[in-house]
Amino acid sequence: MSAPADRPIARALISVSDKAGIVDFARDLAGLGVALVSTGGTYKTLKDAGLAVTEVADLTGFPEMMDGRVKTLHPKVHGGLLAIRGNAEHEAAAKTHGILPIDLLVVNLYPFEATIARGASWDDTIENIDIGGPAMIRAASKNHDAVTVVVDGADYGRVIEAMKAHGGATTLDLRRRLAAKAYARTAAYDAAISNWLFNELDETATPYRAFGGTLAQGLRYGENPHQWAAFYKTPQGPNARPGVATIRQLQGKELSYNNINDTDAAYELIGEFDPARTAAVAIIKHANPCGVAEASTLLEAYEKAFACDPVSPFGGIIALNRTLDAEAARKIVQILTEVIIAPDATDEAKAILATKKNLRLLLAGGLPDPKAAGITVKTVAGGLLVQSRDNAVVDDLQLKVVTKRAPTPQELTDLRFAFRVAKHVKSNTIVYAKDGATVGIGAGQMSRVDSARIAARKAEDAAVAGGWTIPLTKGSVVASDAFFPFADGLLAAVEAGATAVIQPGGSMRDQEVIDAADAAGLAMVFTGVRHFRH
Template sequence: MLRRGQTFPETATVTASANAPVARALISVSDKTGIVDFARELAGLGVALVSTGGTYKTLKDAGLAVTEVADLTGFPEMMDGRVKTLHPKVHGGLLAIRGNADHEAAAKAHGILPIDLLVVNLYPFEATIARGATWDDTIENIDIGGPAMIRAASKNHDAVTVVVDAADYPSVIEAMKANGGATTLDLRRRLAAKAYARTASYDAAISNWLFDALKETATPYRAFGGSLAQALRYGENPHQWAAFYKTPQGPDARPGVATARQLQGKELSYNNLNDTDAAYELVGEFDPARTAAVAIIKHANPCGVAEAASLIEAYERALACDPVSAFGGIVALNRTLDAEAARRIVEIFTEVIIAPDATDEARAIVAAKKNLRLLVAGGIPDPRAAGLTVKTVAGGLLVQSRDNAVVDAMDLRVVTRRAPTAQELNDLRFAFRVAKHVKSNTIVYAKDGATVGVGAGQMSRVDSARIAARKAEDAAVAAGHAVPLTKGSVVASDAFFPFADGLLAAVEAGATAVIQPGGSMRDKEVIEAADQAGLAMVFTGTRHFRH
C-alpha cells in the first residue's frame, strides 16, 4: 500500500476490477459532524491527511498530523478562501489515471502527488436560502472548489474514492479494514453516483434560486433536485419502487407533507403522502382566522369538505357528504386538532390526520390508534403563493406555475336574470374553492358551507353531475333524510359547460345557483337554460382544470 510521500505507481495499473489503495486523503468539509473520528480512523490505517482552512484547524486541534493544502500546492489560500483548491496539484492528484504513462510523467514533472480519497461536503447553500439570508451572503455560500473536486474525483472513481455524506464514513473505513487499506470498485461507483447527484441537486438549488429572483419562467434549461426524506416500501402499487425527496426550502417554506412532523403511526406510504398533500392543499383554501375547515380525501379527491365554527362541527358535516368513501381516508384540518375533533375522527378507520398542530389531549386520544398517522405541519399553505408543479411524461417533464388563483380575488359576473342570494353566493364561493382541488371533469354540490355531492374525474361533465347527485342520494338514505341535500344546493364546475346538458343535470338534482368559468361557444345556450330553470349563475373567468 502507498504511504506518505508516495508517487504514482510506475508499473501497477488500477483496473476496473481492482481494489484501490488509499494512501492520501484530502478533507475539506463545511459540516464537520463526525470528521475528527473519521480522520483518526484514516490516520490509524496509515493514510496521510491533507486539509483546508477550518477543517485543517479542526483536525490539527484534535491532535492529528495533517498537511495544509497550501503546503501541498505551494500556493496560499486567498480571496477570503474563494481560491484554495483550484490548483493543478489538487486536480492533477484527483484526475490522473493510475498506470497511464503520460499521466504519470506529467505528475512527476510537476511534483503532483496522488490523492486517493476526497472527503467534501459543500457550503450550506440550501440552509442559507432557508434562513432568508441577504443576497451577498447567499452568493458567498455558493461553493466552487468543492463541486469541482467532487466531479474530478467522481470521474476518476476507478482509483479515487469520493465521500460527500458523513453517513458514508463508516462504510469507507469498513471497506479499508477488510481490504488491506483499499476500497472496492462497487463502493467507489456507488459513492461517485451519490456525489454527482449531490452536485446536481446543489446546482439545481442555486439555479432555481436565481430564476426565482429574476422572475424567469420558461428557461432554456431547468434543473430539479432534492434530498432523500424517506425510502418508501413501494409506489402506487407493490411492484413499483418509490422514495420521497424534499426540495430545498426558502424562509417561507410551504407548510405541508415536506415540513410536517409525524408524531405517531405507521410509516407513510407513497399513496398516503400523495393523498395527504392533496388534502392539506385543499384545506389551505380556508382561512383559519375566519372559519374552521375539514377536508376528507380519498384517492386524491375530496369525499367531503365543510367549514363551521368548530372543527368537530366541520368534521361531522364533511363526513356526512360521503361516509362510505371516508372510510380509510385522509383528514386535513386548518386549525390545531383538539380533543373533541380527535375523539370523533378516530371512531372510524382513518389513515392520516394532518393539521397545523395538535393539543396534548388530542395527541393522547390519537395515540390509542397506534397505526393512525398524525402529522403536524406547523402552519397552513397559502393558496395564493407562487410555486411550480412538475409532472413526468415520456422523455420529459411538464412544468407549470401552481394554480394559485383564489375565488375571493375573482371578479364574479352574474350572467342570468336572477342574481344569487347572499347565502347562495357564499356557497358558490365555497364550492369553487373545493372544485379547484377535484380531478377534472369536476362537479361539486354545496349547501350551507359543506359539500353535499362530489363528482370527480369523469370524461363527461354531465356524468360528473349525475354521479355527484347519486352520491348525495346515497348519503341522504344513510342519514335518514327524506330528500338528498342537493335540493336547494349550489353547484360548481371547474370548467365551462360545453352544452346545457350538464347544467340540466344539476337542475334535476335540485341546484338553485351555479358558478363556472364561462367561455364556451355555447355560453348563450347555457345561460338561457339557466334562466328557464330560474337559476342564478355567475362566471369566474378562471378555470380550475386538475389532471
C-alpha cells in the same frame, strides 16, 4: 485501461463545511496509514485534534487567497485527483510537475440550501455558492476507478469498514456507488442555486431547468407493491409552504407513497380556508375530496363533511385548518382513518389519538398559503411538464352575474365555497354545496354531465344513509371547474335540485347554457378562471 477492483488509499484530501464526525473519520484514516491533507477550517479542526495533517497550501505551494475563494483550484489538486493510475503519460506528467496522487476526497459543500432557508441577503447567499468543492467532487468522481469520493458523513463508516476488510483499499463497486451519489449531490446543489436565481429574477420558461432534492425517506413501495418509491425534499426558503415536507409525525406507521400524495392533496385543499374566519375539515380518498365543510367548530365541520359521503371516508385522510381539539378527535377515531394532518393538536387530542397506534398524526406547523407562487412538476415520457402553481383564489375573482336572477347572499356564499373545493377535485369536476358543506362531488369523469349525475347519485345514497327524505342537493348550489360545453351538464344539476351555478364561462355555447339557466330560474355567475386538475 481497466482498473483493479481494489484501490489502496494512501493520501486523503479533506475539506468539509459540516465537520460533524470528521475528526473520528480522519483519526481512523490515520490509523490505517493514510496521509491527510486539508484546507482552512478543516485543517485547523484536525490539527487541534492532534492529527498529523498537511495544509493544502503546502501541497500546492500556493497560499489560499481572495477570502478562501481560491485554494484548491490548482493542478496539484486536480492532477492528483484526475491522473489515471497506470497511464505512463499521466504518471510522467505527475512526476515532472511534482503532483502526488490523491486517493480519497472527502468534501461536503458550503451550506447553500441552509443559507436560502434562513433568508440570507443576496451577497451572503452568493458567498455560500461553493466552487472548489463541486470541481473536486466531479474530478474525483470521474476518476472513480482509482479515487474514492465521499460527500456525505453517513458514508464515513462505510469507507472505514471497506478499508479494514480489504487491506486499506476500497472496492470498485463502492467507489462507483459513491461517485454516483457525489454526482447526484452536485446536481442537486446546482439545481438549488439555479432555481434560487430564477426565482429572484422571476424567470419562467428558461432554456434549461434543473431539479434536485434530498432524500427524506425511502418508501416501502410506490402506488403499487411492484413499484419502488422514495420521498425527496426540495430546498426550502424562509417562507416554506407548510405541508408534507414540514410535518412532524407524532404517531402511526411509516407514511406510504399514497399517504404522502393524498395528504398533500388534502392539506393544499384545507389551506383554502382561513382559520380566522371558520373551522374547516376535508376528507380525502385517492387525492379527491369525498367531503368538505366549514363550521364554527372542527367537530361540526367534520360531521358535515362526513355526511356528504358516509361510505368513502373509511381509510381516508383528514385535514383540518385549526389545531385539532379533543371533541373532533373523539369523533374522528370512531372510524378507520389512515392520516390526520393539522397545524397542531392539543395534548388531550394527542392522548385520544394515541389509542389508535396505526393512525398517523401529522402536525405541519401552519397552513399553506393558497395564493403563494411556485411551480409544479410532472413527469411525462421523455421529459418534464413544469408550470406555475394554480394560486387563483375565488375570493379575489370578479364574479359576473350572467343570468336574469342574481344569487342570494346565501347562494353566493355557498357558490364561493363550492368553487374553492372544485379547484382541488380532479377534472371533470362538479361540486354541489349547501350551508358551507359539500353535499355531492363528481370527480374525474370523461364528461361533465357524468360528473353532475354521479355527484347527484352520491347525494341520494348519502340521504338514504342519513335517513333524510330528500337528498341535500335539493336547494344546493353547484360549481364546475371548467365551462359547461353544452347545456346538458347544467340541466343535470337542475334535475338534482341546484338553484345557483358558478363556472368559469368561455364556451362557444355560453349563451345556450345561460338560456337554459334562465329557463330553469337559476342564478349563474362566471369566474373567468378555470381550475383543471389532472
